[in-house]
Amino acid sequence: MSSATIIFLLSICIVILVCIIAYQQFIFHNGTKSKIHEISSKLKELLDNGSNEKVTVFTDNKALIELATQINRMLEDRQKVKVEYHRAEIAYKKMLSNISHDIKTPMTVILGYLEIMRLNGTQNNEMMQKVESTARRVMELITQFFTLAKLEAGDTNIPLERININEVCRENLLSFYEILSQKDFQVEVDIPDQVLYANANKDALQRILFNLISNAIRYGGDGKYLGIFLRADQKDIYIDIIDKGHGIKKEFAASVFDRLFTMEDSRNSDMQGNGLGLTIAKNLAVQLGGDITLNSQPYKKTVFTIILKRMAY
Numbered sequence: 001m002s003s004a005t006i007i008f009l010l011s012i013c014i015v016i017l018v019c020i021i022a023y024q025q026f027i028f029h030n031g032t033k034s035k036i037h038e039i040s041s042k043l044k045e046l047l048d049n050g051s052n053e054k055v056t057v058f059t060d061n062k063a064l065i066e067l068a069t070q071i072n073r074m075l076e077d078r079q080k081v082k083v084e085y086h087r088a089e090i091a092y093k094k095m096l097s098n099i100s101h102d103i104k105t106p107m108t109v110i111l112g113y114l115e116i117m118r119l120n121g122t123q124n125n126e127m128m129q130k131v132e133s134t135a136r137r138v139m140e141l142i143t144q145f146f147t148l149a150k151l152e153a154g155d156t157n158i159p160l161e162r163i164n165i166n167e168v169c170r171e172n173l174l175s176f177y178e179i180l181s182q183k184d185f186q187v188e189v190d191i192p193d194q195v196l197y198a199n200a201n202k203d204a205l206q207r208i209l210f211n212l213i214s215n216a217i218r219y220g221g222d223g224k225y226l227g228i229f230l231r232a233d234q235k236d237i238y239i240d241i242i243d244k245g246h247g248i249k250k251e252f253a254a255s256v257f258d259r260l261f262t263m264e265d266s267r268n269s270d271m272q273g274n275g276l277g278l279t280i281a282k283n284l285a286v287q288l289g290g291d292i293t294l295n296s297q298p299y300k301k302t303v304f305t306i307i308l309k310r311m312a313y
Contacts, residue, residue, distance in 0.1 A: 159201060160200060166191050168206060172210060176213055185221075187225075188225070188227040191229075196310065198308040199289065207280070208306060212281055225244040236309060238307055241305075242301055247296040249298065253294055257278050257294075290306065
């Protein structure tokens with residue numbers, strides 16, 4: 001076979017190979033374009049209909065598979081946002097309903113007493129005291145509601161500094177000494193001699209402790225016990241507020257920090273609460289870089305634990 005023939009045959013082979021490669025690229029390009037168009041159409045359909053379906057693509061192209069995977073991740077995140085938005089919308093509707101109830105009730109009492117006083121034409125000191133007490137409850141509710149609104153909107157400046165947690169715990173416990181004595185509570189305190197410091201805000205921490213101790217006295221008062229325990233590990237500081245009252249049932253445990261959540265028995269006059277104290281405490285703790293947890297065993301031990309970031313000495 002001559003050299004010219006060999007060169008001719010090789011040239012034909014090269015041309016055939018080039019044609020095959022060009023054809024494969026053409027098919028690949030059109031196939032990829034078709035799949036991308038298919039993904040785009042499906043995505044548009046899902047977004048327009050608000051469907052919870054996922055994008056599916058049948059291909060061996062790793063790039064297209066990865067693209068579909070990331071799109072599905074975005075769709076999952078979108079669905080989570082929708083669920084959270086719906087949940088928040090329900091919570092706010094319930095909150096507004098509870099606000100209406102909690103403000104309307106004491107205002108009705110105030111108006112009733114004022115009407116009686118007007119009809120009698122005389123001043124009644126007992127009625128005046130009840131009117132004043134009820135009005136103060138309304139003002140407390142309104143104040144706490146707007147405090148929570150400011151916290152959640154990020155409009156409250158909470159500067160952090162090195163705080164002596166031992167001292168803050170003692171101060172708050174002393175502020176409840178009189179009421180604990182009057183109610184004949186057994187008080188158990190364990191605050192170590194070693195000073196523990198946290199990166200926190202004193203006013204915010206005092207508000208948290210006040211709310212949690214008040215909550216323990218109000219709702220756990222039937223146990224006639226209050227415990228305050230301060231402990232720490234290398235990273236965190238823990239403040240346990242403990243009562244031995246009727247506690248919180250499991251079905252309510254996940255809701256106690258919700259806005260205006262109150263259990264049924266909190267609506268009676270002896271256990272009147274507005275359902276904002278724990279929500280504010282939780283929100284403040286989070287803004288301090290910590291948290292509040294709950295562990296309740298009815299009539300045995302109910303523990304609210306404040307968690308703060310520990311600082312070096």
